[in-house]
Amino acid sequence: MANFPLSSGALARRNVTGVIAAGRKFSPSANLAVSDTIELCKLPEGAYPVFIFIGHNVATTMTVDVGDGTDASAYMSGVVIASDGVGTLDEGVTGLMAKTTGEVTVTLTVTAITAPNTTGVLNACVIYSMDVE
Numbered sequence: 001m002a003n004f005p006l007s008s009g010a011l012a013r014r015n016v017t018g019v020i021a022a023g024r025k026f027s028p029s030a031n032l033a034v035s036d037t038i039e040l041c042k043l044p045e046g047a048y049p050v051f052i053f054i055g056h057n058v059a060t061t062m063t064v065d066v067g068d069g070t071d072a073s074a075y076m077s078g079v080v081i082a083s084d085g086v087g088t089l090d091e092g093v094t095g096l097m098a099k100t101t102g103e104v105t106v107t108l109t110v111t112a113i114t115a116p117n118t119t120g121v122l123n124a125c126v127i128y129s130m131d132v133e
Contacts, residue, residue: 002030004038006105019050023125028058031116040066040106040124047100049075051127054108057083058120063112068104071095078111083120 004026022041043049052066052075060083066076074095106126 002036006039017130026122032110036110038108041126043100043104045102047128048097049128053125056122058122059113060115065109
């Protein structure tokens with residue numbers, strides 16, 4: 001199991017309102033494997049995660065959970081994404097439009113993977129909303 005953290009300077013965008021996009025472009029230095037975790041971005045306190053896009057060509061297919069420190073599958077649970085495919089929020093999750101109560105780091109955990117490679121890229125975009133306070 002490997003953990004791929006964000007850079008030490010990664011910050012959640014604070015003091016903004018409206019719809020915000022955050023994300024990460026990730027190129028693995030080694031083949032991804034089951035239980036590997038990739039930190040995608042940080043969300044500030046008070047964020048409402050609306051939508052998550054995951055696109056990749058780091059494997060033929062990959063099954064992932066996307067969540068945060070409280071629930072590893074809060075935003076996606078068991079979503080299968082084919083190479084050059086896009087995964088989005090699934091409907092049965094608890095994190096959709098749930099206000100974050102503190103700063104959270106959004107993570108992707110690999111739960112199954114077929115034919116991984118190190119020449120691909122994983123792109124993630126988290127769309128969230130912030131209220132006017």
